[in-house]
Amino acid sequence: MIWNETKECMSRDEMRNLQGSRLRSLVDRVYHNVPFYRGKMQQLGLEPGDIRTIDDLSLLPFTTKQDLRDNYPFGLFALPKSEVVRVHASTGTTGKPTVVAYSRKDIEIFSEVVARSLAAAGVGRDDIVQVAFGYGLFTGGLGIHYGAEKLGAAVVPISGGNTAKQIQLLQDFGSTVLACTPSYAAHLAESLEEAGVDPTTLPLRIGIFGAEPWTEGMKQSIEQSLAIKAFDIYGLSEIIGPGVSIHCGMGQGLHVMEDHFVPEIIDPDTLAPLPEGETGELVFTTVTKEAMPLLRYRTRDLSSLDSQACACGRTTVRMAKIYGRSDDMLIIRGVNVFPSQVESILMSIPEAKPHYQLIVDRQGTMDTLEVQVEIDDRFFTDEVAELEKVKKRIKHQIESVLGISILLKPVEHKTIQRSEGKAKRVIDNRRL
Ligand code: DLL
Numbered sequence: 001m002i003w004n005e006t007k008e009c010m011s012r013d014e015m016r017n018l019q020g021s022r023l024r025s026l027v028d029r030v031y032h033n034v035p036f037y038r039g040k041m042q043q044l045g046l047e048p049g050d051i052r053t054i055d056d057l058s059l060l061p062f063t064t065k066q067d068l069r070d071n072y073p074f075g076l077f078a079l080p081k082s083e084v085v086r087v088h089a090s091t092g093t094t095g096k097p098t099v100v101a102y103s104r105k106d107i108e109i110f111s112e113v114v115a116r117s118l119a120a121a122g123v124g125r126d127d128i129v130q131v132a133f134g135y136g137l138f139t140g141g142l143g144i145h146y147g148a149e150k151l152g153a154a155v156v157p158i159s160g161g162n163t164a165k166q167i168q169l170l171q172d173f174g175s176t177v178l179a180c181t182p183s184y185a186a187h188l189a190e191s192l193e194e195a196g197v198d199p200t201t202l203p204l205r206i207g208i209f210g211a212e213p214w215t216e217g218m219k220q221s222i223e224q225s226l227a228i229k230a231f232d233i234y235g236l237s238e239i240i241g242p243g244v245s246i247h248c249g250m251g252q253g254l255h256v257m258e259d260h261f262v263p264e265i266i267d268p269d270t271l272a273p274l275p276e277g278e279t280g281e282l283v284f285t286t287v288t289k290e291a292m293p294l295l296r297y298r299t300r301d302l303s304s305l306d307s308q309a310c311a312c313g314r315t316t317v318r319m320a321k322i323y324g325r326s327d328d329m330l331i332i333r334g335v336n337v338f339p340s341q342v343e344s345i346l347m348s349i350p351e352a353k354p355h356y357q358l359i360v361d362r363q364g365t366m367d368t369l370e371v372q373v374e375i376d377d378r379f380f381t382d383e384v385a386e387l388e389k390v391k392k393r394i395k396h397q398i399e400s401v402l403g404i405s406i407l408l409k410p411v412e413h414k415t416i417q418r419s420e421g422k423a424k425r426v427i428d429n430r431r432l
Contacts, residue, residue: 003119003151004112007259008314012307015315019262020054022287027051027060030293033078036071037061037295057262057285058273062296068098068238079103079291089137090237097137100237101291107146109288113243113257114147120248120255120312121206121231123177125152128203130169132180132188133211134160134421139241140211144179147243153177160184161420163191174203182214182222182230183423186354189225199227208233210242212422213322215340217347221354232321238297239284245319250311253318260288263319264296265305268326279304281326282319300325330360330426332367335404339425342371345397351375351390355416360428367430368407371398375410 002008010018028048030037040061041047050059068076073096077084085104089097102110123129129148133140141159148155156175158166166188169175178185185207192199207226209219210233223230234254235244244261245254256263261284265274268281282299302323309315324338331337339358346352353374361368373394379387387410395408417424 003116103290111146111150115150117246127153129177130175143241179208182209248312370407
């Protein structure tokens with residue numbers, strides 16, 4: 001179902017006009033209300049009147065995560081604090097968290113884009129949505145919660161973790177939709193199996209998964225093990241949270257809610273905008289947000305854009321499934337390696353489970369990459385020769401794709417730590 005046909009199905013020209021007028025109003029607001037942006041625009045010799053159409057977007061300055069940190073906690077607010085009704089923050093691995101703020105209208109927009117996303121995945125009023133994203137400073141739980149309520153579905157706000165309870169509610173409440181990270185979905189699937197619950201006997205039918213990179217292979221593995229159809233939902237707290245884009249189940253790519261978040265793809269080195277279809281860094285401008293709008297926010301996520309009409313009827317631009325983050329890219333002995341490349345290969349190997357980790361180290365001047373992957377336990381008992389064969393096959397496949405030699409370590413069931421939120425796929429001991 002298309003939740004908001006007026007906005008999701010308008011012609012490309014109408015969309016560009018709408019984005020243009022919203023951009024003009026945004027630039028005016030941030031120029032006058034956010035000293036940081038006024039300073040940046042003045043440095044570039046720009047005044048609000050210089051921005052006339054959406055084509056002028058590329059004249060504007062970029063915003064980075066560091067800018068958010070430098071203005072911690074409330075320095076980028078474009079409204080007085082009395083107009084702010086909620087803050088979220090991303091915990092981050094280093095330094096201070098990045099803080100984001102919402103006005104009442106921003107929360108309305110947040111609910112709207114999540115409602116659109118859920119509708120695109122086929123969720124409706126009769127559904128029971130078990131929200132197993134974390135509630136709290138993270139935007140996942142509350143974001144999906146408000147959107148599902150707006151849609152009119154029944155929300156089960158269980159939050160992340162507590163796997164036994166998740167299973168109990170899936171059974172007792174008959175939840176039809178599960179929202180969580182793909183890695184937690186994989187963990188839940190295995191826990192169901194351990195508990196002797198056959199997923200085909202559950203009413204569960206749709207998975208809304210995101211907040212971390214996952215490959216098409218991982219999607220198929222989860223769909224099979226939970227007997228559901230899985231949808232990729234993308235977003236980031238700086239832009240709003242989940243609901244920036246959603247896969248519609250057709251063709252390729254995720255529809256961007258571009259009447260609110262205008263996407264661009266840039267070359268991360270030269271910062272030049274790239275033509276449609278080319279892969280680069282995703283950048284978003286939040287043209288309607290009030291409390292903490294951002295100009296040209298550099299996400300570090302790698303993707304490409306496609307504005308061709310989609311079979312689902314939506315005309316909004318689609319972004320390719322996130323390939324990885326530019327800061328996730330490992331450089332091992334000079335070779336660029338994305339964790340998603342390894343995941344794609346592992347997921348094509350029937351003996352490999354969807355639980356793996358990459359461990360990067362340095363011995364002397366030599367970088368090493370160890371891939372740990374869980375393999376069915378039977379290989380560790382009576383089929384030792386078989387295990388060697390499987391190990392060789394996986395190692396060979398990964399090496400031929402990456403072009404570097406690796407250490408492959410098959411490990412037993414439950415060796416890799418399970419995640420309740422975003423999985424930690426890489427341990428890079430070189431940086432410690
Ligand atoms: O992860 C918001 C979210 C919650 C999205 C629930 C989807 C579902 P942050 O914690 O700020 O916000 O992390 C944002 O997570 O820049 C991407 O690198 C990654 N990410 C989010 N969704 C996807 C996805 C939330 N579907 C960062 N595929 C982003 C790949 C994703 N990566």
